Amino acid sequence: xxxxxxxNGRSHAVDVDPSTPLxxxxxxxxxxxxxxxxxxxxxxGACTVFLDGKxxxxxxxxxxxxxxxxxxxxxxxxxxxxEAVQRAWVARDVPQCGYCxxxxxxxxxxxxxxxxxxxxxxxxxAMTGNICRCATYVRIRAAIHDAxxxxxx
Amino acid sequence: MAQPNATxxxxxxxxxxxSSVANARDRAVALFQEAAKVLQHPRCVNCHPRGxxxxxxxxxxxxxxxxxxxxxxxGAPGLTCTTCHGNANYETARVPGDLHWHLAxxxxxxxxxxxxQICEQLKxxxxxxxxxxxxVIDHASNxxxxxxxxxxxxxxxxxxxxxxxxxxxxxxxxDAGAHCPAG
Numbered sequence: 384x385x386x387x388x389x390x391n392g393r394s395h396a397v398d399v400d401p402s403t404p405l406x407x408x409x410x411x412x413x414x415x416x417x418x419x420x421x422x423x424x425x426x427x428g429a430c431t432v433f434l435d436g437k438x439x440x441x442x443x444x445x446x447x448x449x450x451x452x453x454x455x456x457x458x459x460x461x462x463x464x465x466e467a468v469q470r471a472w473v474a475r476d477v478p479q480c481g482y483c484x485x486x487x488x489x490x491x492x493x494x495x496x497x498x499x500x501x502x503x504x505x506x507x508x509a510m511t512g513n514i515c516r517c518a519t520y521v522r523i524r525a526a527i528h529d530a531x532x533x534x535x536x
Numbered sequence: 537m538a539q540p541n542a543t544x545x546x547x548x549x550x551x552x553x554x555s556s557v558a559n560a561r562d563r564a565v566a567l568f569q570e571a572a573k574v575l576q577h578p579r580c581v582n583c584h585p586r587g588x589x590x591x592x593x594x595x596x597x598x599x600x601x602x603x604x605x606x607x608x609x610x611g612a613p614g615l616t617c618t619t620c621h622g623n624a625n626y627e628t629a630r631v632p633g634d635l636h637w638h639l640a641x642x643x644x645x646x647x648x649x650x651x652x653q654i655c656e657q658l659k660x661x662x663x664x665x666x667x668x669x670x671x672v673i674d675h676a677s678n679x680x681x682x683x684x685x686x687x688x689x690x691x692x693x694x695x696x697x698x699x700x701x702x703x704x705x706x707x708x709x710x711d712a713g714a715h716c717p718a719g
Contacts, residue, residue: 428601440629443631444626493614
C-alpha cells in the first residue's frame with residue numbers, strides 16, 4: 384500500500400505494509416538511518432522522532448497511523464533549541480558509543496521546547512525513557528542545563 | 537465450596553439475575569460488588585493508581601519506562617503518554633493504545649481502596665470529575681478508554697465479562713438507589 388509521508392519537510396511516497404513501524408520506513412525505505420532501532424517495544428527511546436512537533440517512539444507507531452502529520456528525524460532537526468542542544472552536546476562531549484544519542488537529542492529538544500528552564504526533575508522525567516548503555520546520564524543532564532542557559536535572554 | 541450463584545473471575549453475573557434480591561439496598565450493594573470485579577481488575581486499576589506512576593501487567597508492576605501523571609494526566613513535558621501510545625493497540629510493538637490514553641485523575645485513585653470506598657468515590661462529584669451518576673454510568677459504558685479494558689491486546693487479560701454487562705450492572709445499581717457496600 385502506498386503512503387505519502389512528510390519527513391523533514393519533504394514528501395515521500397512509500398509502498399509498504401500498513402503495519403510496518405514508522406521506524407523501519409524511515410530507515411529502510413527512505414534511508415534516514417540516524418534514527419536507531421533499540422528495542423522495538425517503546426522501552427529504550429533510541430527511535431525517537433517528532434510527529435507534528437511532539438516526541439514519538441517511531442518503533443511503536445504503524446506507518447498507516449501517520450497520515451498527514453509531519454515527521455522530523457534527527458537529520459531534519461533545526462531551530463534554536465536544537466542548535467543549543469547540539470552546541471552543549473559537543474561542549475560536554477556527551478556521547479560515548481553514541482548509539483542512543485539521536486534519541487537523547489530529540490527528547491532533550493522536545494523538553495526545552497516546552498520547558499525553558501528545566502529542573503533536574505523535569506530533565507529526569509523527560510529523559511527517563513531514553514536508555515543509555517554507556518550511562519552518559521550525568522553529562523546529558525548537565526548539557527541540557529547548559530543548553531537552557533544558552534537560550535536565556 | 538463455590539456459592540451457587542458465584543461466577544468465574546473472568547465473567548460477570550447478569551444484572552437481571554439480581555432481581556431476586558428483594559431489598560433494594562441489599563440489591564444495590566450486591567450489584568456494585570459484582571461491578572467492582574471490573575473496577576478492581578488490573579486493566580482498570582493500573583491507570584487509577586494512588587501515586588503518580590501508572591502500573592502495568594496483571595501483576596500491576598510500576599510502569600516501565602518510569603512515567604508520571606503530569607499536570608493533566610497525560611504525562612510530563614518531553615515524555616507524554618502519546619510519546620509511546622497511539623490511537624489503537626499496536627501488536628507489532630505490543631504497545632496498547634486508545635484515542636485518549638491517559639491516567640485517571642488523582643482524585644479517582646482506586647489502587648488499594650475497598651469496594652465501598654470506590655463506590656463512594658464514584659458518586660462524589662468532587663472526586664469524579666463533577667459527574668452526575670448518569671454521567672458516571674455513561675462514561676463507564678461508552679468511553680473508548682474504558683472499553684479498551686475488554687480489548688487490551690498483546691495477550692493482556694481483559695476485564696471480566698463485557699463492557700455492556702458492566703454498564704448494565706451500574707445502571708441496575710443506580711436504579712436500586714446506588715447504595716454502597718460498607719467499608
